Amino acid sequence: MATIKDVAREAGVSVATVSRVFNNSPLVSEMTAEAVLEVATRLDYWPNGAARSLSTRRTGTIGVVLPDLYGEFFSEIIRGIDTEARAGKYQILLSSSHAAESALVKAAQSMRGRIDGLIAMAPHAGSSNALGEFARHFPVVLLNPGFPVENCGVVSIANFEGARAMVRHLLEMGHRRIALVKGPSGNVDAEERRRGYREALKEGEGDLDPSLEIPGDFDQESGYASADLLLRLQPRPTAVFAANDWTAFGLMSALSEAGVRVPGEMAVAGFDDMSIAPFLNPPLTTVRVDAAELGKRAVRLWFDAVRTPPESRIFPREILPTTLKVRRSCGARNGTPERERAGRRGTGTENGRRE
């Protein structure tokens, strides 16, 4: 593989000149530049990234560590990160960190010298101190952390506000007895959504009854299973809020099999707004989480940090608003919403705050 030296020799100039050409330095005559470029193309030369970053102390890449690369949510986050990073001429060094809490740390370790900073999603509070350590060396932005970390930028999801808005909506629709199919216990998102559920019921006239809170696990299966308990409740609820869309899907399958009409006999709501949600039968009313936007914001925060001298850096905590998507699974409020088209999502009301 041709190096800068080869090009210099072949073009009859010094390596410094070649370097200048490839860095668009104005300190080189157009004629020389052309000649160098010609030789470079002929020799199929391109600067070696490792050498370059060793010399400049910049790598032009952001490390991204996510707990797991499974599902639409994560793929959307990555897409958002990639899009925004590319727009800023940065690349992405990706790693999933497995569930183990030490994995995140190890992944980040092994990226040293190869990244200018980190965007990470850390499910375990145990990673906290290690992350703080990294943050002393370079900018770190955390995605929806369940614990406070110093010296890191943070983007979280308005789970609480989204859930509260959804339950408020159900109350507005006249429901009083609203069940909740919870997410896995210990999960930050699940916990916040439950808080929002309770808060809305407390504010409104809803039944705040512990027996209405059915266990769930964020998956289709647990949603399916929850229908059984749901239908046994006395008096039977008229609406269910599932902690995420997968749960809602399972729930709707089970209700359909049980001959319970949705939304007629039971309104169903979800959380996430997966791409399939508008196309279910009936289309699912849910809370939209714009995962790609989550990724984009993380990158923007990260860029802000990079462009700021370390001593005057601030560490903003941003909260990604969620949006209520009213579809048919909860009955129509103002007539039946128009049919949504693929790729085009209807508008809605934003829930959440910014800081």
Next chain:
Amino acid sequence: MATIKDVAREAGVSVATVSRVFNNSPLVSEMTAEAVLEVATRLDYWPNGAARSLSTRRTGTIGVVLPDLYGEFFSEIIRGIDTEARAGKYQILLSSSHAAESALVKAAQSMRGRIDGLIAMAPHAGSSNALGEFARHFPVVLLNPGFPVENCGVVSIANFEGARAMVRHLLEMGHRRIALVKGPSGNVDAEERRRGYREALKEGEGDLDPSLEIPGDFDQESGYASADLLLRLQPRPTAVFAANDWTAFGLMSALSEAGVRVPGEMAVAGFDDMSIAPFLNPPLTTVRVDAAELGKRAVRLWFDAVRTPPESRIFPREILPTTLKVRRSCGARNGTPERERAGRRGTGTENGRRE
């Protein structure tokens, strides 16, 4: 940030010794190693990746360039790549290449010196020569390319075989007039699936009628729209094979709205086996493409290449078999298939060949 020199000085040894410790060299006494490690931990030292790869000419990372990071298919590919790469102690430098054909080349260019090779999905034949150029420098594996490229490993999808198997199945179920909702014209996968469709009809007793081939675009919307044409056909087909699951979803929505029972009046089949497919109403009969496995195989092929001296390298072309997933949307063959559980998929017959 502490360097190897800092550690050496602090520990009272040479940099060579520190280096040996971090490379698990047996040529260092246990005592010294411990001391070095102690100091390293205290100084929060970790080898600089750029410097290391400059010296060793190995980076420990694979460049991954995909045309677009959207949707479950791509996220699964990435997951497969990541899983397998991590198992082999490799990291992933990710980049989406936009649709532009030069983008792939640029992305790969800018990765030079930072990767040991490339796994790419190149939708445009124009990238062909550039890829061949890369392949002369380091191992390249292509994902499902629509054109022949020299010196590259290749993993493609058994689109033809999968489609043929599906249509054969429909024929077996007694259907004779089977429509096809095509994918976008020019798309490799779409083209191969159509070939499989025609082949099966030719072999069997099906109607090989051009008017049965309805235009589509791989999305929900075009599937929805296709129902109109489908229902107008004279005589009306008893089954439709949609070129992918999204198309099938749209089709099923439209049929449901039109009051056409599935599978009673119209059998519907898809292609891809998206995660939601088993949970539709009725569950969708489709052809499973294991995208994660596609990614894994690409990495394995890549590993094979890396571990082989360049002169004796061969460039295998592997074809990922697809699997027929029989569910209820085409009617049951041997009674109703058992209900599938999330995360557990039923077995099926493999279609495709290996080389």
Next chain:
DNA sequence: TTGTATGCGTTATCAG
């Protein structure tokens, strides 16, 4: 078992 010295491919500083 340990240390010394050289090279990896660039950038950047300093002279010309």
Next chain:
DNA sequence: CTGATAACGCATACAA
């Protein structure tokens, strides 16, 4: 405008 040359942080051949 151009050219030497010293870093950058590490691995390794060679010496000890």
